[in-house]
Amino acid sequence: MTTGTRARTSLVAALLLAATALPASAVAATALTTRVDGRLPSGATYVMEEPATWNGAVLLFSHGYASGPANPAQNAPDDATKALLLQRGYALVGSSYAGTGWAVTDAVPDQLATLSVFTERFGAASRTIAWGRSYGALVTTAIAERDPDRIDGSLSLCGLVHGGVANWNNTLDPVFAIKRLLAPDSDVPLVDIADQAAADAAANTLTAAVDSAQTTAAGRARIALAAALHNIPVWNQPTQTRPAATDWDAQQANQFEAVKSLLKIAAFNRRQEAEARAGGNMSWNTGVDYAKLLGRSSVRKEVTELYRKAGLSLRADLATLDRAPRIGADPAAVAWMSGTSSFTGRLTKPQFSVHTIGDALVPVQTESALKRAVTAAGSGSLLRQAYTDNAGHCTFSPAEQLAALHTLEDRLTTGSWAGTDPASLNSRATKADPTTPTRYVPYRPTPYLRPYDLAHPADGR
CATH class of the missing domain: 3.40.50.1820 (Alpha/Beta hydrolase fold, catalytic domain)
Incomplete structure (x- = not known):
C-alpha cells in the first residue's frame, strides 16, 4: 500500500x-x-x-x-x-x-x-x-x-x-548533609514519610534552615557541600547568569535555589509518593564515605574554596557526616524499586x-x-x-x-x-x-555518585 x-x-x-x-x-x-x-x-x-x-x-x-x-x-x-x-x-x-x-x-x-x-x-x-x-x-x-x-x-x-534506586539514593545524600550540618537538632524524617502533610512539614523545616544558612559564609559553604553530593551544576536555570570558572560565590548562589527546589519537590513530596508505591524506604546511606563522594563530585573545587574562604574545616564537617547515624533501606522496598525501575x-x-x-x-x-x-x-x-x-x-x-x-x-x-x-x-x-x-x-560527564543497576551485583543488593 x-x-x-x-x-x-x-x-x-x-x-x-x-x-x-x-x-x-x-x-x-x-x-x-x-x-x-x-x-x-x-x-x-x-x-x-x-x-x-x-x-x-x-x-x-x-x-x-x-x-x-x-x-x-x-x-x-x-x-x-x-x-x-x-x-x-x-x-x-x-x-x-x-x-x-x-x-x-x-x-x-x-x-x-x-x-x-x-x-x-x-x-x-x-x-x-x-x-x-x-x-x-x-x-x-x-x-x-x-x-x-x-x-x-x-x-x-x-x-x-x-x-529508580540510584535516583532515590542520590536524592537522600544532600538532604542528609543538610539535616546533619544545618539542622542537627531537628526531628525531620528523611525517609519513611507518613503522608504528604508530613512531607510538606519536613520540606518547610529544612528550607528554613537553608534560608538561614545562606546568610553566613559558613552556611553557604555547607549548602555547597550538600549540592556537590547531588552534582548540582553551578549554572542550572536559563534565567541565571553563567558564573565565571572561579566565581565561587556566584556559583553557590545559583546552587542555593536548586537546593531549595530539591527540598520542595523531590526530597520529600515525591519521595513520600514513591515510598507508598514501594511499600517502604527504598534508599540507604549505610557504608557511604562522603569524603570519597565529594572527591568524585563535579563541583568539589567550589566546595573546598568556599570552606577555605569561610575559615571552616571541611574535614570536620565530613567527619560529622561519618559519625551521624545512617539510614538503612527496607529490603522489600528496594526489591520493588529495583524490579520495576532499575x-x-x-x-x-x-x-x-x-x-x-x-x-x-x-x-x-x-x-x-x-x-x-x-x-x-x-x-x-x-x-x-x-x-x-x-x-x-x-x-x-x-x-x-x-x-x-x-x-x-x-x-x-x-x-x-x-x-x-x-x-x-x-x-x-x-x-x-x-x-x-x-x-x-563536546562533553563528558563525571561519574554518577551513587550508581545502581542490575548489571553490577556489588551495587548494594
Missing part, C-alpha cells in the same frame, strides 16, 4: 469510527491530521494524531512525572516540536498513564496498550520509536529493555536513565540519549550511570549519547530534538551510527528548524 493510499484509507476509517465510537473515545479529522482521543481499560487516557500524509513512522511519547490531579495524555514534548513532526509526516501517540507519581507499573503497559490501539485503528507502522523526557525517559528505557519487540529504537531526553543495561535496539549539561533536577551524570550499565551488559555499540550546552531541566529546542530523532532514524536505516558528533548534530538541527537554538557541544 502506498503512503497516499494508506493516508486516505486511514482518514476514511477514522471518520467511520467517529460515528460509532464509544463515549470514552473521540475522533476528529481535519485536512491535515486525524486525531483520536480515548480511554484504556486501565483508566488512562490516550491521544494519537496521524497526519494526512503519514510517513509510516510512529513516535510513542512518554511524558514526565505528573503529581496530579491533572493528568492529561501527551504525545509530544511541546507544541512547537509537535507541529514540526506532524508537518514531516510522523504519527504521534501517547497516554496519560493510569496513575500519577512514580507510576512506572502503570506507564509501561499503558504506553504499549496505546500503541496497540493505534495499530488497530490506523494499521501497522513501518517504524516505531519510543521516546520520552525526564521521568518519561525512564519509562522509555524500561520499554526498550523489557519490550524491545514492540519498537525499533528509543530516544531518551534529560532522562532518569540511572534508574536497568540491566541490556539493549537489543539502538538508543540515543541526550542531556542538557546544566540540569539540577536530573543531573547530567545520570548519563554516566547509563553508560556504565550498558557497557557492563555488552550493549555499548547500541548506545550513543550527546549533550547540549543548556541550563535547566529538559530545556531543549525543537531543532535539537528533531536532530536527535533524525540521527537515531539514520542508525535504524543504515545499521551504523553516524553524525553523533556536535558539529553534525548542530548542522542537522539547523536544517530541521533554523528558528530555534542549536547547542550541541
Whole structure:
C-alpha cells in the first residue's frame, strides 16, 4: 500500500469510527491530521494524531512525572516540536498513564496498550520509536529493555536513565548533609514519610534552615557541600547568569535555589509518593564515605574554596557526616524499586540519549550511570549519547530534538551510527528548524555518585 493510499484509507476509517465510537473515545479529522482521543481499560487516557500524509513512522511519547490531579495524555514534548513532526509526516501517540507519581507499573503497559490501539485503528507502522523526557525517559528505557519487540529504537531526553534506586539514593545524600550540618537538632524524617502533610512539614523545616544558612559564609559553604553530593551544576536555570570558572560565590548562589527546589519537590513530596508505591524506604546511606563522594563530585573545587574562604574545616564537617547515624533501606522496598525501575543495561535496539549539561533536577551524570550499565551488559555499540550546552531541566529546542530523532532514524536505516558528533548534530538541527537554538557541544560527564543497576551485583543488593 502506498503512503497516499494508506493516508486516505486511514482518514476514511477514522471518520467511520467517529460515528460509532464509544463515549470514552473521540475522533476528529481535519485536512491535515486525524486525531483520536480515548480511554484504556486501565483508566488512562490516550491521544494519537496521524497526519494526512503519514510517513509510516510512529513516535510513542512518554511524558514526565505528573503529581496530579491533572493528568492529561501527551504525545509530544511541546507544541512547537509537535507541529514540526506532524508537518514531516510522523504519527504521534501517547497516554496519560493510569496513575500519577512514580507510576512506572502503570506507564509501561499503558504506553504499549496505546500503541496497540493505534495499530488497530490506523494499521501497522513501518517504524516505531519510543521516546520520552525526564521521568518519561525512564519509562522509555524500561520499554526498550523489557519490550524491545514492540519498537525499533528509543530516544531518551534529560532522562532518569540511572534508574529508580540510584535516583532515590542520590536524592537522600544532600538532604542528609543538610539535616546533619544545618539542622542537627531537628526531628525531620528523611525517609519513611507518613503522608504528604508530613512531607510538606519536613520540606518547610529544612528550607528554613537553608534560608538561614545562606546568610553566613559558613552556611553557604555547607549548602555547597550538600549540592556537590547531588552534582548540582553551578549554572542550572536559563534565567541565571553563567558564573565565571572561579566565581565561587556566584556559583553557590545559583546552587542555593536548586537546593531549595530539591527540598520542595523531590526530597520529600515525591519521595513520600514513591515510598507508598514501594511499600517502604527504598534508599540507604549505610557504608557511604562522603569524603570519597565529594572527591568524585563535579563541583568539589567550589566546595573546598568556599570552606577555605569561610575559615571552616571541611574535614570536620565530613567527619560529622561519618559519625551521624545512617539510614538503612527496607529490603522489600528496594526489591520493588529495583524490579520495576532499575536497568540491566541490556539493549537489543539502538538508543540515543541526550542531556542538557546544566540540569539540577536530573543531573547530567545520570548519563554516566547509563553508560556504565550498558557497557557492563555488552550493549555499548547500541548506545550513543550527546549533550547540549543548556541550563535547566529538559530545556531543549525543537531543532535539537528533531536532530536527535533524525540521527537515531539514520542508525535504524543504515545499521551504523553516524553524525553523533556536535558539529553534525548542530548542522542537522539547523536544517530541521533554523528558528530555534542549536547547542550541541563536546562533553563528558563525571561519574554518577551513587550508581545502581542490575548489571553490577556489588551495587548494594
